[in-house]
Amino acid sequence: MLVKVFGSAVFGVDATTIIIEVNIDKGIGYHLVGLPDNAIKESSYRIAAALKNNGYQLPGKKITINMAPADLRKEGSAYDLPIAIGILAASGQIKPDSIDQYMIMGELSLDGSLQPIRGALSIAIKAKEEGFKGFFLSKQNVKEAAVVSGIDIYGVENVMEVLDFFEGKSTILPETINIEDEFYKPLDYPEFDFAEVRGQESIKRSMEIAAAGGHNIILIGPPGSGKTMLAKRLPGILPPMTMKEALETTKIHSVAGKIKEAGLISLRPFRSPHHSSSAVSLVGGGSYPQPGEISLAHNGVLFLDELPEFKREVLEVMRQPLEDREVTISRAKFTITYPSSFMLVASMNPSPGGYFNDPDAPVTTSAAEIQRYLSKISGPLLDRIDIHVEVAPVPFEKLADSTNAESSTSIRKRVTAARKIQSERFRDSESIHYNAQMTTRQIREYCVLDDSSLSLLKTAMERLNLSARAYDRILKVARTIADLAASEQLTSVHISEAIQYRSLDREGWLG
Template sequence: MLAKTFGGAVYGVSASLITIEVNVGQGKKFWMSGLPDSAVKESEHRVESSIKYHGYTMPRNKVVVNLAPADLRKEGSAYDLPIALGVLKASDQLVTEQLDQYIVMGELSLDGLLRPIKGILPIAIEARKQGYKGFILPKENADEAAIVNNLDVIGVETIKEAIDFLEGTKNITPLVKDTRDIFFNSINGYEADFSNVQGQENIKRAMEIAAAGGHNMIMIGPPGAGKTMLAKRLPSILPPLTLQEALETTKIHSVAGRLNSNSLIATRPFRSPHHTISDVALVGGGGIPQPGEISLAHNGVLFLDELPEFQRSVLEVMRQPLEERRVTISRARISVDFPSNFMLIASMNPCPCGYYNHPDKECVCGPGVVQRYLNKVSGPLLDRIDLHVEVTPVSFDEMVADRKAESSDQIRERIIGARKIQLDRFNGDEEIHSNAMMQSQKVKKICQINEAGRTLLKTAMEKLGLSARAYDRILKVSRTIADLAGSENIKIEHLAEAIQYRSLDREGWAG
């Protein structure tokens, strides 16, 4: 007898539905086809043990399992439950007419318990899109699937529970969650706040500009100046995620198996990988393509502390994702895209000892050492960073001052206002949502400056020795400063402030 169950496979951050066909006929062997990997092939033993544990029998006839479409590779242990139910249905041990109405996924243990799997959210979204009534899955994954509305989410703990539900002998109430309620209740979940940062007003201002325009930023300063502390607070002043952005971000974390709460991610992610990270871990990849840190930071912040300590090859692979805001992982049989629209925030010491240009301490690095240290960060990567900011240590008087600093909420209000101006400006252009995303042609059209501004910019480039790549960056940053000020035109004071944020482009900065 032939039986069919339905599951899903995740490729990138999207899912394809898989039909699991099981035929029990004459013969004595278990066959599996449809490009299964080793984990899928081993399901025979898990299925047999879990079926027997609950009093059913594994057919001793020929059992053929086909995973269709056969030209897509199937990976992982999540097909255990649909294969087991298909075997029971094909051998007349499961009597139900509901099996074709549900997507079924789950890994079985030898005693029939269901273990959680990853990539549930994309499969649930695809199931609703294809018109399935519901989704039968491990109970630990039910919260994640319930993010998708209009889909009956049936969380079960054992294969026996799934069988009883399908046969109608056990009633399981579908898990229902109000996605919008979860989203709006979790939207302001940041612990770190700018209100408890004393001093560093110039760095806070630079971060406000970076957040308002979506600009990448690098901080250069001595150890203990507060670079990491400030970077960790940046997500708290970014505009809140939209529901669509929250779903996109949650899908990526679901595919990577990083959803600790199995629920919607409603705050902007902050990823801070260690400098020993490999290029595959940073951008994604592996035998089974998985999202890397740049995709896990999608719609949020990627913070690279001690930038020159990262391997050069690791930093260079970021160049294309920074430009295109997505990364393509290609393998012999498959090519997948992972979104990677993130803000890059980097920090570094000015030299190996950390005290070059320090107001009080003397640098002990030898001649040429500072320049060699800075050269570890390539020009093409710096070309994609709009703001270069020097961080100086906070004085004792500033540290003990009673003055109350601005809170993240107050700063965020100004940033939301500036972003609204940008959205109105780029209305109709799906590729551009902030000033940082403008290409050169768009910069010339939108970032118009008057004669006084051109004179100032020319003088700055000649006197400070700014590189040609600084030109577009200065114009984009000055446009963001003007938006924060509510100004329709870029004024000379906006340009002057933007010029300050190009430290590493100045000739002779490193001596």
């Protein structure tokens, strides 16, 4: 008897439906075809034990299982449950009547309990698109999948719950969640509030500008000046995510298996990989490609602490994602694209010793050592960072001041207002949402300079020997400064402040 059960494979952040055909015939044997990996090939042992421990058994006949399309490689242990259901239906141990109306996925333990899977949200979206009535999966994944409306999502703990459902012995209520409650949670970063930061008013101003326009930013200063502390507080002033952004972010984290009991991710992610990270861990990839840190930071912040300590080849692979806001991983047989629209926040010491340009500390590092240290960061990479800021140590008087500074909530209101101006400006564009994403054509359209501003920028370009890309970065930052001031026109005040945020272009930093 032939039975078809439906599962799914996830490639990139999208799912593809897999038809699991199970045929029981005369003879003895267990044949699994359709490019399964080792985890799927080993499923027969898990399935046999799980069924036996729940009162069922593998038929002593010839079992042939085909996973179609046969030329698409399948991986992972999430096919245990659909294969088990298919074998029982094909051997007449359960009714096969309505099985083909449901998507079924789950890894089986030897006692029949279900383990969580990756990519549950992507699979649920695909199941709804293809008109399936419902989706069975582990109870641990049910909240993320239940974000998708229009399809019944069944969270189960044991294979027996699924078998009893198809046998009509019991009913399972589909999981329902209130999307409004999940999405409109209050933005709360109690541990990281700018109200706790003493001094550093100019640095907080630069981070407000970066948040308002989605600009990449690098903080340069000696150890203990507060670079990491400031970076960790940046997500608290970013505007709330839209529903579209929340779904995109949740899909990526679901594919990577980073979602536990949570449903929709409503807070912007903050990722901080160690400087020993490899290029693959940063951009994604591997034998079975998974999203890397830059994709897990999608719609959020990627913080690279001690930037020169990262291997140069690791940093260079970020150049394309920073420009295109997506990363493409190519292999001989497939190509996968992961979204990676993130804010890069980097920090670094100005020299190996950490105290170059600090008037209160002796210089113990030679010019050659400093140049070698700074040369780990290429010019093209720095050109893609809009804002360069020097962070000085906080004086004792400021540290001892008990007065609270402006809170993250207050700063976020101004940032959100500036983002609304940008959303209205780019309302006709599908791919541009804030100033940092502007193309050259849009820069020319929305960053028109008067004579005094043009003269000021020309002088800065000549004295600092800035590149054409740096010229565009200055205009983008100036546009954001104007938006924070609710100014339609760019003025020399906005341009002069934007020029100040190119510290690493000035003579004495990079040669």
